[in-house]
Structure formats: C-alpha cells, structure tokens
Amino acid sequence: MPTLKVNGRRVTVDSDATLLDAARAAGVEVPTLCQFDGLEPWGGCRLCVVDMSQANWDDDWFKVVTACNHPVDEGMTVITDSDRIIETRRVVLDLLLARCPDTPLIQQWALEYGIEQTSYTPNPDPDDCILCGLCTRVCDHIGVSAISSINRGWGREIAPPFNQPPPDCIGCLACAEICPTDCIPFETSNVRRKIWGKEFEMLRDPKTGEAVITKEQAEHFAERSGVPMTYFETSDRSKRREMAKTFEKLQVVK
Ligand code: SF4
Ligand code: SF4
Ligand code: FES
Known part of the structure; x- marks a missing residue:
C-alpha cells in the first residue's frame, strides 16, 4: 500500500x-x-x-x-x-465554455475559475453535450455499445449509427441518467419508453402492474447473468413484499 x-x-x-x-x-x-x-x-x-x-x-x-x-x-x-494547474483548468473550462456557452454546469465551473465569458469563438450552434463520453462508456460497460461519438470540431456529437434508432439499444436509460448535463432526451411511461428515436414496450410487474423494465433490457440482463427473466419483471416493491413474507415465516418458526 x-x-x-x-x-x-x-x-x-x-x-x-x-x-x-x-x-x-x-x-x-x-x-x-x-x-x-x-x-x-x-x-x-x-x-x-x-x-x-x-x-x-x-x-x-x-x-x-x-x-x-x-x-x-x-x-x-x-x-x-499550483498556479499552473489552476491556469490549465481555466483553459479547459474556457474551451468548454466556447463549446457549450449556455450550459449551466459549465457556466458554474467556469465562474468558479473566474471565467464569465469564453475568450474563444463560441460555438455558433451550441447544445449541452460536453463530450465527456460518460454515456458511451456506460453503454459499453453494460455490453451494448449502441451509441458513439461522431463527426469532428463543433459538429462532434454523440449519436447512434447513421443517426437512426439504434438496433442494439435496450432502452435502459443508463446513458441519460449518467449524463452530467441531462442532454439526452427520453420519454418513459407505464406503457412505453422512447430514447434515441427507438420505442420500447415496458414489462410490467404481474402483481402490482408497475412498469419495471423494457423487454429488451430484461432479456439482455437475463442472458448475461443467467438469472430468470421473471426476476427482472418483478418490481422492487414486490420483491420487498416477498422478503417481508419470508421474514414473517422465519419469525413464526422461531
Ligand atoms: S438506453 Fe440504449 S444507448 Fe442508452 S445506455 Fe441503454 S442501451 Fe445504451
Ligand atoms: S454523457 Fe451527456 S454530456 Fe457526456 S458525452 Fe454523453 S451526451 Fe454528451
Ligand atoms: S480527465 Fe479526469 S475527470 Fe476528466
């Protein structure tokens, strides 16, 4: 150590x-x-x-x-x-502010380092993607790799192949949840979910009717883990209820 x-x-x-x-x-x-x-x-x-x-x-x-x-x-x-570390971070934030001048997270960080406006030419058509790569890495991490970084310069962005609904996406929302600037749009309801232009049907807990997971996500996790699909279809509430019943029985035995 x-x-x-x-x-x-x-x-x-x-x-x-x-x-x-x-x-x-x-x-x-x-x-x-x-x-x-x-x-x-x-x-x-x-x-x-x-x-x-x-x-x-x-x-x-x-x-x-x-x-x-x-x-x-x-x-x-x-x-x-050190002075040169603070200066290096200022340059990083100045460049990020040029790319994403309207993004609150970057504005806050830049202000912490005394930058109110970028000294570079700002992106003429800005969005909130800071190209941190967290979304693509989390997608790779779960074994899907449905999205990637494309284009160069100001046009660099995160997108599915050919900007079409990604065939491999399982609709898990991990990319949207991890995004530090919340710039990946999605819609989710008790019935359907939509992300990257792809629509998913939600699997619902057979007992409570709650939407738990997309069918594609459950299949992916079941295949990778060897755990039966029914486990992923069951809501946390149902799992807790089952656990409580088990404990109840244990107390009776005692
Ligand atoms: S929602 Fe799709 S693109 Fe996003 S992490 Fe899950 S599988 Fe990857
Ligand atoms: S996580 Fe968000 S900010 Fe980071 S690269 Fe992906 S879309 Fe862009
Ligand atoms: S390079 Fe270390 S946090 Fe980004």
Missing part, C-alpha cells in the same frame, strides 16, 4: 488507486467531469489535472497529469492547486 503526499497531507491508499482516489482519501477536492466511480477512467476532459512528482525525481520537477486515471506510487508528491 503506497504512501504519498497530497498538498502536504500524507495518505496511504491501495496500490491500484488513482491520484484522484488518493486526493479524496486526503480530503482534497479535485474537480472532475468525465469521471464516474465504477466506470473505467478515460482522462478525456482534463479538468482533474494535478502536478505530480515521483519519489526519485528532482524536488522541483513536476509533471501535469490527469488524476482520474494516473496510478499512485510510493513516495509520490501531488499538488492539486
């Missing part, structure tokens, strides 16, 4: 931890946009940059690295708030 220093605070973390984990363990906040616990780090937004020096480097030699995907090592020194 390596021990390192973050902003002068000594901290010991697991050997597979990242510099971001070490900073959090030391109680030091590092801003992130494209990181999400449980998903492989990508290092795309570069907001989490920190200064890092290895134990065997000269005292004044530091390298700028992204904290969310950089491994820890024994004796490292990490500084999260």
Whole structure:
C-alpha cells in the first residue's frame, strides 16, 4: 500500500488507486467531469489535472497529469492547486465554455475559475453535450455499445449509427441518467419508453402492474447473468413484499 503526499497531507491508499482516489482519501477536492466511480477512467476532459512528482525525481520537477486515471506510487508528491494547474483548468473550462456557452454546469465551473465569458469563438450552434463520453462508456460497460461519438470540431456529437434508432439499444436509460448535463432526451411511461428515436414496450410487474423494465433490457440482463427473466419483471416493491413474507415465516418458526 503506497504512501504519498497530497498538498502536504500524507495518505496511504491501495496500490491500484488513482491520484484522484488518493486526493479524496486526503480530503482534497479535485474537480472532475468525465469521471464516474465504477466506470473505467478515460482522462478525456482534463479538468482533474494535478502536478505530480515521483519519489526519485528532482524536488522541483513536476509533471501535469490527469488524476482520474494516473496510478499512485510510493513516495509520490501531488499538488492539486499550483498556479499552473489552476491556469490549465481555466483553459479547459474556457474551451468548454466556447463549446457549450449556455450550459449551466459549465457556466458554474467556469465562474468558479473566474471565467464569465469564453475568450474563444463560441460555438455558433451550441447544445449541452460536453463530450465527456460518460454515456458511451456506460453503454459499453453494460455490453451494448449502441451509441458513439461522431463527426469532428463543433459538429462532434454523440449519436447512434447513421443517426437512426439504434438496433442494439435496450432502452435502459443508463446513458441519460449518467449524463452530467441531462442532454439526452427520453420519454418513459407505464406503457412505453422512447430514447434515441427507438420505442420500447415496458414489462410490467404481474402483481402490482408497475412498469419495471423494457423487454429488451430484461432479456439482455437475463442472458448475461443467467438469472430468470421473471426476476427482472418483478418490481422492487414486490420483491420487498416477498422478503417481508419470508421474514414473517422465519419469525413464526422461531
Ligand atoms: S438506453 Fe440504449 S444507448 Fe442508452 S445506455 Fe441503454 S442501451 Fe445504451
Ligand atoms: S451526451 Fe451527456 S454523457 Fe454523453 S458525452 Fe454528451 S454530456 Fe457526456
Ligand atoms: S475527470 Fe479526469 S480527465 Fe476528466
């Protein structure tokens, strides 16, 4: 378990931890946009940059690295708030504000770093996608990969293949839920769900009638986990009721 220093605070973390984990363990906040616990780090937004020096480097030699995907090592020194780190984050946010000038999340972060307006030419046709890649990574993570990043420059966006309803999408909404700017539209009701232009029928709990999951999602999870489809069709409320009945029986036995 390596021990390192973050902003002068000594901290010991697991050997597979990242510099971001070490900073959090030391109680030091590092801003992130494209990181999400449980998903492989990508290092795309570069907001989490920190200064890092290895134990065997000269005292004044530091390298700028992204904290969310950089491994820890024994004796490292990490500084999260040096002048050049603050300046690097300002540039990142200035560029993001040029891409997404009307997006509240980016406006807030930019303001925290003293930027009211971008110094670059703003996107002439902005939307709220900050290209953090969380949606595509979560979709890959669940084994579907129905969406991806397409085009370049201002035109870069997240979309299904050929901008058509994606055949592989299972309608789980994970991409929309994880999106930090809530920019993936969807509709969901007790009967139907629609996302990325694809419509899904909802499976309903046979006892309570509640919409639980799309048929495609239940099939996907059942196939991957070996758990019967009926488990995924059952609402949390029904599961809790069954559990309560089981406990009731256990008490009677006692
Ligand atoms: S709703 Fe479709 S595109 Fe979004 S994460 Fe689920 S499978 Fe992927
Ligand atoms: S749609 Fe949302 S989650 Fe996906 S890249 Fe854009 S901002 Fe990130
Ligand atoms: S949070 Fe580390 S690069 Fe985005």
